Amino acid sequence: MMTVLQIDVLLLIEKLVLIAIIVLASLGIALYTTFAERKVAAILQDRPGPERAGPFGLLQPFADGLKLIMKEEIIPSHANKGLFILGPALAMTAALMTCAVIPWSSSVELFGRKIDLQIADINIGILYIFGVVSLGVYGIMIGGWASNNKFSLMAALRGASQAISYELAMGLSLIAVLMLGGSLSLKTLVEQQMQPGALWNIAYQPLGFLIFFVCALAECNRTPFDLPEAESELNFGYHQEYSSMKLGFYLFAEYVNMIMSSAVMACLFFGGYDIPFLDEKTLSPNVAAVLGLLALLTKIVIFLFVFMWIRWTIPRFRYDQLMNLGWKKFIPLALFNMLLTGFFILMKQEGTWQSVTHLFNK
């Protein structure tokens, strides 16, 4: 077999194809998420929403994209040009990099090869996601700072402090899940939830999920935590000076982030590509993989709807409320949740209440 640097060439091609498909698919889904957002907003507000471009307005996202591309590209004269361009690029890259470790489905068999529908099953999957997500803050920070605009800078500061505060609670709520699963690999976590008889993690971690969900909203800069782009307070937030496709990248990165966090939540708490009440082992692997992918996509779509539903219901938080909620409510709650989980795990291992108390009395 042909190898380059001891890597199987076929494996390389397989992964490249997979990367291309997944990145393009996420961009496509993000495109239609912008459309869905407008449509959901309209439905919740008793309006018809965009319906003129193409049948049912289905060409609307392309019209929007075309509009953004055709606009004049403006770089403010006092902006730091390099960083100004780097900002949206970084935001987009960070958003797309997350999809590398998400297990989209089980493996399919094509051309006599077993192909995992996951770009990289690295054993620190969830840590990788956290790392990349926190890189996404740099997109906002750099963009806001390089614009040389007070409002943008304020927004960037807000965005950064918000992301850092909520990442803490998010991480702590996640630890409880990891304690249950005993692994950092997303694929392993999903497969544990797929075992016959095993429940999804949401059954064991309702509080953890709640905290994770709220923090995911904050991480994606979604309403009610969209302080970095608060129109009424900061004009337009960190992307005030941006125009044309650079602005488009920022807006688009938000939607890609939403999709990725939905996928992560589906994997961690809702069994990923698991189909409820169905044993996938009875199906042929290819069928199971396709159905699994559809199951995961359904879960993602439901999450996206909830994201939008929340956005069009709740007004924006005040900055002090945001910080109070993050530091004084969610971090203690997450710690409590961790403690509780630890206690129950210990009890399960030791068997009885007495033996647990005995451990403490030693």
Next chain:
Amino acid sequence: MQALTNRSRAVSRKPLSFWESLYLPAILKGMMITFRHIFTKNPTIRYPEQKRPFSPVFRGLQVLNRDEQGRENCTACGLCAVACPAEAITMEGAERQPGEEHLYREEKYAAKYEINMLRCIFCGLCEEACPKDAIYLSETFAPANFTRKGFIYGKEELLIPNPITEPEAYALAKGGKVTV
């Protein structure tokens, strides 16, 4: 102090409990409200295809009227121009020549009749002033235009189509309004 109405309510200043300060109950309540709106019928009128009917007293664009034989009613007496508070109407009269009896009802007619739609306030005083039922306000409004000149409507725009030669267009322009 005695309250004028008993509608005022004292604001509760008690600090939020921990559960309340997570905002979750209130947020869920709000989300149920928005969720209910998914099932409500939306009141949108899709404009260019659907139009909301105007009230019978709506005053829209002016129309210069013709009689049943297709002759112009206007005699260029100028009463509408005098009545117009916005001074939007100008006209020039001309004498009917022999052989033009099928075009104009009386011996004098308006050779030029202009209404500046940017000045017009659609008050309908011209309609009231006209002794010949020659001008009335229809149920359409002035469409947008790119130039100021485009808003000065001449006889081509104002005159109603001839009921003899183009009966369909006449009926359309006439709408539901009874004049003659």
